[in-house]
Amino acid sequence: MIKQLHIPLGSQHAALLEPLRLDFSTENERIVSVRSDMGYVHRGVEHACMNRFDFKKVPFVVARVCGLCAITHSTAAVLATEQIVECMVSERAQWLRMLALEFDRIHSHMLCLAHVAESSGYEALFMHTMMERERVMEAQEILSGNRVQFDYATLGGVTRDMDSQCAQALLAKVGALKSVLSGLRDRFEANWSTQMRFKGVGAITLEEAYRLGTVGPIARAAGVRTDIRIESSHLPYRALGFEPIVALEGDLYARNRLRLEEIAQSIELIERILEGLPEGAHLSKVRGRPKGEAMARIEAPRGELFYYVRGNGGAIFERLRIRTPTYANLKAFEAIFLGQEYSSIPAILASLDPCMSCTAK
Amino acid sequence: MRLERFRKKSPWILHYNAGSCNGCDIEILACLAPRYDVERLGILNRGNPKQADILLVTGPVTHRSRDRLVELYTQMAEPKVVVAVGSCTCSGGIFRHMYHVGDGVDQFIPVDSYVAGCAARPEQIIEGVARALEILEHKSHEIERPFQLRGPLYCSGEQTIRRQMAAKVSDETN
Numbered sequence: 001m002i003k004q005l006h007i008p009l010g011s012q013h014a015a016l017l018e019p020l021r022l023d024f025s026t027e028n029e030r031i032v033s034v035r036s037d038m039g040y041v042h043r044g045v046e047h048a049c050m051n052r053f054d055f056k057k058v059p060f061v062v063a064r065v066c067g068l069c070a071i072t073h074s075t076a077a078v079l080a081t082e083q084i085v086e087c088m089v090s091e092r093a094q095w096l097r098m099l100a101l102e103f104d105r106i107h108s109h110m111l112c113l114a115h116v117a118e119s120s121g122y123e124a125l126f127m128h129t130m131m132e133r134e135r136v137m138e139a140q141e142i143l144s145g146n147r148v149q150f151d152y153a154t155l156g157g158v159t160r161d162m163d164s165q166c167a168q169a170l171l172a173k174v175g176a177l178k179s180v181l182s183g184l185r186d187r188f189e190a191n192w193s194t195q196m197r198f199k200g201v202g203a204i205t206l207e208e209a210y211r212l213g214t215v216g217p218i219a220r221a222a223g224v225r226t227d228i229r230i231e232s233s234h235l236p237y238r239a240l241g242f243e244p245i246v247a248l249e250g251d252l253y254a255r256n257r258l259r260l261e262e263i264a265q266s267i268e269l270i271e272r273i274l275e276g277l278p279e280g281a282h283l284s285k286v287r288g289r290p291k292g293e294a295m296a297r298i299e300a301p302r303g304e305l306f307y308y309v310r311g312n313g314g315a316i317f318e319r320l321r322i323r324t325p326t327y328a329n330l331k332a333f334e335a336i337f338l339g340q341e342y343s344s345i346p347a348i349l350a351s352l353d354p355c356m357s358c359t360a361k
Numbered sequence: 362m363r364l365e366r367f368r369k370k371s372p373w374i375l376h377y378n379a380g381s382c383n384g385c386d387i388e389i390l391a392c393l394a395p396r397y398d399v400e401r402l403g404i405l406n407r408g409n410p411k412q413a414d415i416l417l418v419t420g421p422v423t424h425r426s427r428d429r430l431v432e433l434y435t436q437m438a439e440p441k442v443v444v445a446v447g448s449c450t451c452s453g454g455i456f457r458h459m460y461h462v463g464d465g466v467d468q469f470i471p472v473d474s475y476v477a478g479c480a481a482r483p484e485q486i487i488e489g490v491a492r493a494l495e496i497l498e499h500k501s502h503e504i505e506r507p508f509q510l511r512g513p514l515y516c517s518g519e520q521t522i523r524r525q526m527a528a529k530v531s532d533e534t535n
């Protein structure tokens with residue numbers, strides 16, 4: 001006999017970091033329909049940026065849209081604004097911005113992996129990943145002075161310059177992380193029980209991923225070769241010889257593996273940035289007020305982040321629009337959840353790495 | 362008496378995100394992880410309000426989440442303490458006066474310990490929780506009530522029925 005059950009998850013739940021409500025209908029433990037509600041954390045950041053804060057403060061305000069990818073938000077806002085005001089950004093500042101972005105990517109991916117481990121019952125693996133993640137947090141503190149909200153990118157460059165001592169300390173941190181990464185990979189990939197748990201769960205096919213317009217690790221794990229780092233020329237990623245990584249299976253296991261590989265890749269990028277950091281000023285003067293419209297795209301840890309700004313010569317933007325990666329991925333969530341077992345839901349949800357405060361703004 | 366003494370040794374935490382940017386949330390998570398490891402103080406994170414002693418709140422309390430916050434608060438058993446983590450939780454911070462936020466948790470429920478910082482560092486969070494534990498020690502079983510959005514408290518004989526306490530909340534919003 002088939003019995004339908006409705007199971008609500010959230011808005012407050014032990015497995016959720018953020019308030020998000022999902023209503024599942026299940027038939028014999030399989031999900032047949034899902035409805036989501038994610039407006040709990042809407043604060044009105046866009047509205048405030050268009051009414052109260054002048055354009056020089058906006059990068060710091062939008063950083064508070066999301067604490068996990070704060071630096072990507074402020075960098076994207078800065079890159080968009082710089083196109084419509086007078087300012088010359090030095091090569092060095094651009095490289096330092098890339099450095100901060102890559103550190104952010106590592107810490108976000110590690111948090112996601114830890115969360116996946118916890119939600120699928122591997123408490124020790126969660127602890128282990130979080131422990132190694134602290135190295136990145138410390139590196140971020142060395143670079144910028146704060147662990148989470150570091151307000152590093154600002155109009156005209158970055159807020160702090162880096163000396164050789166700091167570069168040495170950063171190199172030591174990523175070197176240490178590199179040596180422990182293989183152990184972490186072993187636990188996630190080569191372990192028999194994690195393979196049983198992750199393989200074939202929460203899969204999305206290449207066509208679906210393409211049709212539903214997914215971005216970021218979810219798309220890349222399904223085989224879509226999309227990475228804004230190579231598609232846009234706002235930041236000089238090409239000079240670093242960057243190539244996107246793709247996997248094929250599109251399931252939870254592939255997403256984990258892709259994230260681990262991207263961490264390794266980011267470490268390599270960081271080493272190359274620290275080696276070839278050009279000389280110059282880290283901050284330059286900004287003149288004039290924003291006039292005209294501009295947009296910027298950037299690869300956040302979760303995928304494409306899009307910023308649109310429009311100014312009319314006043315100190316306050318006429319329009320600011322943020323399109324976040326989780327918003328682009330929402331449609332795919334449903335496709336991934338349908339047909340899955342209810343017990344896998346927390347793990348799948350964690351591996352999709354949704355960011356509600358990004359989505360609701 | 363004994364319970365009073367040992368409550369302090371293993372306080373359980375309930376964490377609620379009332380519209381924060383996740384910055385402070387991941388620092389709370391970092392506190393639970395090996396580097397800062399609050400579990401050595403007996404602190405465990407449990408998602409159940411009925412079992413929790415400490416309510417850790419982050420975020421300036423958005424209009425959508427305020428009734429959940431009050432509901433969670435009223436469901437917790439006394440004695441209980443509330444720790445506001447992060448500048449935006451204490452006063453609204455950067456979100457102050459935005460059109461969809463409520464300018465801080467203390468507009469809605471009584472707060473015992475404030476942790477400032479954007480984002481609050483794990484050391485600060487641990488200190489704030491330790492301060493809250495001292496307060497918890499001296500608290501009685503007297504029923505504490507939210508400032509806003511609250512319903513009546515009924516008594517029948519010896520028993521107090523608090524089920525209605527958060528009921529008015531849903532009337533107001535729906």
Ligand code: SF4
Binds near residue numbers: 419420449455480
């Ligand atoms: S205090 Fe700052 S970092 Fe913490 S939740 Fe609020 S905005 Fe985010």
